[in-house]
Amino acid sequence: MNEWANSTAVMMEQSWTRVERSVLVALLSVEMVLGVIGNCLVLLVKIMCRGRFPCRYWVPFVSLTLSDLGSSLLIISGSLLAILTKGQRSPLCEVVSLLKFAFITSSIGSIAILCVQRAKGMAATGSGASVVVALACLASWLTGAVFGSIPVVYNWIRYDPAEMLCAVFWDSSYSDMLVYILCAFSICIFLPFLLILFCSLFTAAGCGRNCDSDPDDLSSVTPLMVAFYLFCNTPFAVSELILLGRLDLSPAPNWLRTLSSVMSYLDCGLNPIIYCVNQNFREAGLALFWTSRKLLFSEPVLTSVTTLEL
DSSP states (O other): OHHHHHHHHHHHHHHOOHHHHHHHHHHHHHHHHHHHHHHHHHHHHHHHTGGGSOOSOHHHHHHHHHHHHHIIIIIIHHHHHHHHHTOOOTTHHHHHHHHHHHHHHHHHHHHHHHHHHHHHTOOTTSHHHHHHHHHHHHHHHHHHHHHHHHHHHTTOEEEETTTTEEEEOOOSOHHHHHHHHHHHIIIIIIHHHHHHHHHHHHHHTTOSTTTTSOTTSGGGGHHHHHHHHHHHHHHHHHHHHHHHHOTTOOOOOHHHHHHHHHHHHHHHHHHHHHHTTSHHHHHHHHHHHSHHHHHHTOOOOOOOOOOOOO
């Protein structure tokens, strides 16, 4: 354990200069604050102002917000702490690795479910539809937890200074890595990605029932959300594909792994801003937080009449 910790500290010193570490600390701090505050406010507006703006697809939106909030609270803070303390030790190392995979899978799964609902024009209004959608979102969380726990069980987890948290390092064989990555990517990443792509094209072509029938609905931000999700998580997918293509099990370049972490964290803070693009959602949030001010400066009310003799 001491040798592992010492090697981690040496890797940390070799990876970052003082200036680079300061920049990363500043970036992660901004992303964490933006993600925590933004997603807490979004949850508050969704719960407190549910009847003030149209939203037919509540379940995947709430699931996505919880995933972004959990990632901001636990994963980004873990990376920030790892940079400041120059490492990450067990059992926090394994917990962070498992949770990161669960949050990644749940977020892309929630977006895929949302896209499927929009393409089919299926609002979860009935009890049966609500249960099916809720079970689908729960399945994405559980699937991510299962695949995230496999590297922990087989002791494939080690702190990676480039990713700023514990990640999978392969000390066994290429065949083990190939089987695991192919199964994890096919089930957790590739299948939801295909659903997102197909349903987005299907909706854009206007082929779905009731697609975009209400442009004021909160689901109107879905195309923008999908675009930013794919943009922010492309470096992560590229780094994993590079690992898969190397027979010597060497990871992707350090700069790419760092970029993949920073960009994936950024998406958690961007989603609350994307929600505010919807005018009704934005107005509901402003009404919630500025009600007292509106009451204070409301128009005067006639309470009594006094007769004056001339």
